[in-house]
Amino acid sequence: MKTGKKSMTLEKKKSLTGWGFLLPATLLICWMNFYPMIQAFILSLKSGMGVNLSFSGFSNYTRILSDSTFKQCLFNTIFYLIIQVPVMLVLALALASMLNNKDLRFKGVFRTAIFLPCATSLVSYSMIFRSMFANDGLVNTILKGFGIAPVGWFANAWTARLIIVLALIWRWTGYNMVFYLAGLQNIEYSVYEAARIDGAGPVQSFFKITVPLLKPTILMTTIMSTNGTLQLFDESMNLTSGGPGKSTMSLSHYIYSTSFVQSPRFGYAAAMSIIILVMVAVLAVIQMKVGDKR
Amino acid sequence: MLCGATNKSTDVIAGKLVPGTYLLENLKKLTANQNLSMALWNSFRNAMILTLLALLICSIAGYGFEIYHDKGKDLVMEILLMAMMVPFAATMIPLFRMFSQLSMVNTMAAFMLPSISTPFLIMMFRQSARSFPHEIIEAARMDGLSEVGIFFRMFMPTMKSTYAAAMTITFMNAWNNYLWPKVILQDKSSITMPMLVSNLISGYALDYGMLMLSVFICTIPTAIVFFGLQKSFAEGITGSVK
Numbered sequence: 001m002k003t004g005k006k007s008m009t010l011e012k013k014k015s016l017t018g019w020g021f022l023l024p025a026t027l028l029i030c031w032m033n034f035y036p037m038i039q040a041f042i043l044s045l046k047s048g049m050g051v052n053l054s055f056s057g058f059s060n061y062t063r064i065l066s067d068s069t070f071k072q073c074l075f076n077t078i079f080y081l082i083i084q085v086p087v088m089l090v091l092a093l094a095l096a097s098m099l100n101n102k103d104l105r106f107k108g109v110f111r112t113a114i115f116l117p118c119a120t121s122l123v124s125y126s127m128i129f130r131s132m133f134a135n136d137g138l139v140n141t142i143l144k145g146f147g148i149a150p151v152g153w154f155a156n157a158w159t160a161r162l163i164i165v166l167a168l169i170w171r172w173t174g175y176n177m178v179f180y181l182a183g184l185q186n187i188e189y190s191v192y193e194a195a196r197i198d199g200a201g202p203v204q205s206f207f208k209i210t211v212p213l214l215k216p217t218i219l220m221t222t223i224m225s226t227n228g229t230l231q232l233f234d235e236s237m238n239l240t241s242g243g244p245g246k247s248t249m250s251l252s253h254y255i256y257s258t259s260f261v262q263s264p265r266f267g268y269a270a271a272m273s274i275i276i277l278v279m280v281a282v283l284a285v286i287q288m289k290v291g292d293k294r
Numbered sequence: 295m296l297c298g299a300t301n302k303s304t305d306v307i308a309g310k311l312v313p314g315t316y317l318l319e320n321l322k323k324l325t326a327n328q329n330l331s332m333a334l335w336n337s338f339r340n341a342m343i344l345t346l347l348a349l350l351i352c353s354i355a356g357y358g359f360e361i362y363h364d365k366g367k368d369l370v371m372e373i374l375l376m377a378m379m380v381p382f383a384a385t386m387i388p389l390f391r392m393f394s395q396l397s398m399v400n401t402m403a404a405f406m407l408p409s410i411s412t413p414f415l416i417m418m419f420r421q422s423a424r425s426f427p428h429e430i431i432e433a434a435r436m437d438g439l440s441e442v443g444i445f446f447r448m449f450m451p452t453m454k455s456t457y458a459a460a461m462t463i464t465f466m467n468a469w470n471n472y473l474w475p476k477v478i479l480q481d482k483s484s485i486t487m488p489m490l491v492s493n494l495i496s497g498y499a500l501d502y503g504m505l506m507l508s509v510f511i512c513t514i515p516t517a518i519v520f521f522g523l524q525k526s527f528a529e530g531i532t533g534s535v536k
Contacts, residue, residue, distance in 0.1 A: 017441045018362025025355030026370060028411035032389070033377040039388035112524070119516045121470040123488035124509040131502050223379070231381045233473045238492050252383045252473070259387050260477060266387050273384035284379050 037277070044271035060271035070272065072246050073254040076236075079161060080250070081229045084168045089221060092173045096180035097210050111181075115174040122171070126238035129167045157247035160240050164248055167235055172228075176221045183217035184210065223284050230280055251276055330511070332483065333490040338515065340475075340486065341468040344406045348464050349457060351411050356419025357449055361431065371420070378413040382473070390477055400481040408474065409467070415460055422456040423449070458523040466516045487512045 047056040064070050099110055117125065132138045133153040140150035153159045187209070195205045211218070233252040236242055242249035251272065259269035359371050389408060390399075398404040426449060434444045450457070472488040479486065485493075491508050 014362055014441075015364060018358045018364075018367060021358025021362065021445075022355050022367065022370065025351050025411040025416055026374060028351065028407070029374050029377050029413065032408045032411070033380050033385060036385035036388035036392065037380055039392070040384050043388060043391075112521075115520070116517075119466065119520045120509075120513045121472075121488050121491075121516065123470070123472050123491045124512045127491060127494075127505055127509050131505065227379060227381060231383050233383075234488075237472075252381075255383050255386070256473065256477075259390075266391065270387050273381070273387065276381050277384040280379050280381050 040270045040273055040277075043267055044274050046267040047265075056267070060268050063268065064271060064275065069246055069249075069254060070251075073249050073251045076161065076248055077230060077232060077251045080165060080168065080232060081226065084165050085222065085225045085229055087165075088169050088173050089176060089218070089225065091169070092176035092221070093180050093210075093214070093218070095173070096177045096184055097206055099177075100181060100184040114177055117171050117173075118175045118178075120171075122234035123238050125167065125171055126235050129163060129170075130239050133163050154240055155244055157244060160244065160248045164235050164239060167239060168229070168232075172225065176225065179217055179221055180214060183214045187213050219287060222287050226283050226287070227280050230276055230283075328490050328493065328508075329482075329485065330490065330508075333485045333487050334511070336479075336484055337469060337487040340402060340405055341465055341515075343402070344409060344468045345461055345464045347406065348410045348412070348415060349460055352415035352460070353419045353450070353453070353457065354445065355411070356416045356421075357423050357426075357445055359416065359420045360423035361426075361428075371416075374413045374416065382408075386474070386477060393478060400479055400484050402484075404478050405475060409471070415464065418460055419453075419456060422453055426452065462519055462523050465519050469516050 044060055045055060045057060047060055095114060099107055099114075120128075134140075135150065135152060139153070143150055151159065153163055191209055192205055195209055200208065231252050232250040233256065236248060236250035236253040237256070240248040242253055246254075255269045255272050255276075258265050258272070359367055385408070393399055393401075393404040430448055430452075431444055434448055439447060470488060471486075472492070475484075475486045476489060479489075487508075491505070491512050494505050494508060
């Protein structure tokens with residue numbers, strides 16, 4: 001009885017210590033993530049310019065429905081999402097499983113080369129792509145060498161979007177690859193050897209061993225990339241400045257310019273941000289459901 | 295990029311890929327037009343302090359979640375993971391309003407607070423704490439080490455590679471962050487490197503040589519951190535303990 005009581009208090013003490021360990025991080029996340037999120041929702045129900053805000057119900061949301069710029073930005077963002085995320089993740093997975101091969105030489109060199117883009121800052125690489133695809137830039141010079149007329153990459157909406165997608169893939173494939181590589185290293189090499197003895201080819205062992213065992217990692221990177229693409233800002237801002245017109249502008253860019261560039265309309269911007277939040281949440285739930293079924 | 299930094303603007307545009315002799319001239323122009331040293335110092339200071347704080351707070355939390363876990367803490371962790379899905383765009387405006395009410399715009403604290411504690415880092419440390427042998431903790435308790443002491447004396451030194459990986463990611467994010475500093479650090483004296491680079495294109499005549507040099511300078515620190523920690527980075531992400 002006595003010892004039981006003593007161990008109870010010891011347990012309690014340990015549990016309390018544990019809570020103490022968690023407290024700073026938890027409070028910070030609540031203060032910096034959840035509290036502003038609720039604030040954003042309240043703000044989205046208000047309208048007005050600058051600091052003069054009055055409660056206006058859901059009028060911001062109905063206004064979004066008839067905002068052609070918002071629709072354009074939504075279309076752009078979803079376009080980037082649909083094209084870029086699958087291509088990038090498949091590429092990253094393929095590269096990772098190739099680099100995980102024990103017999104491959106110069107592994108370190110390849111790894112570094114593929115991961116290097118991640119070390120460049122978002123703004124920097126936007127600038128590099130911008131100068132490469134400029135009217136008299138590197139790409140057009142090469143085209144000229146082949147006798148092809150130079151292309152006005154940023155003058156056309158579709159080529160401009162294409163460049164953003166290209167840039168995104170260049171920048172983020174290596175980042176995702178690192179997570180896959182880490183996941184692959186947790187898979188025992190003997191599993192592959194056993195599969196090979198049983199007569200499985202490289203393609204078969206990729207789909208039957210690598211993909212199922214990496215499922216949690218794939219799910220995580222998918223959610224992270226989806227989230228990241230929906231929040232795309234730097235590229236839209238610096239690579240194309242949203243142009244031509246607003247044909248490459250991302251939603252975050254639009255939110256930024258609504259709230260900080262011209263006359264600030266915080267309420268309207270907040271309503272748009274809530275829509276992004278809902279989209280991220282819905283997509284994440286779908287991805288988790290799909291991930292569970294497989 | 296490196297070659298571009300040493301060439302004249304017209305050569306960069308033409309795609310000249312051999313080093314030129316304009317490095318010093320570009321540097322002169324860059325320092326004349328922009329406050330390069332201030333941007334570098336601001337970026338460096340912000341990123342360093344942010345990284346150290348983030349590592350400390352998140353590793354403590356990750357350790358706490360794993361070592362002392364019970365149902366209540368698991369629930370808290372799940373709620374925290376939901377924060378991972380909150381896009382920054384959704385919290386940016388309220389955060390800005392909050393900091394301006396606290397008159398903290400243009401302060402380092404306002405820049406850092408939103409990214410000190412991230413569910414991603416906590417999860418990473420939690421995963422690595424899973425491989426931390428519980429016998430060590432028991433043994434340390436027997437020897438009379440306090441719970442806090444166990445964390446600092448036993449856990450931290452063992453988890454060097456996790457810390458290296460976390461540091462690489464956090465430092466790169468902090469250094470490269472562009473949107474939030476652009477919003478919260480509006481004062482000219484708190485300009486950061488990515489902002490400086492992006493400012494360069496707002497001028498009429500864009501000097502590509504100068505641009506490439508600034509892009510290059512902007513990339514050096516993250517490249518150093520990455521290459522310096524590369525080996526332990528790969529180990530740390532794998533979550534292995536020797």
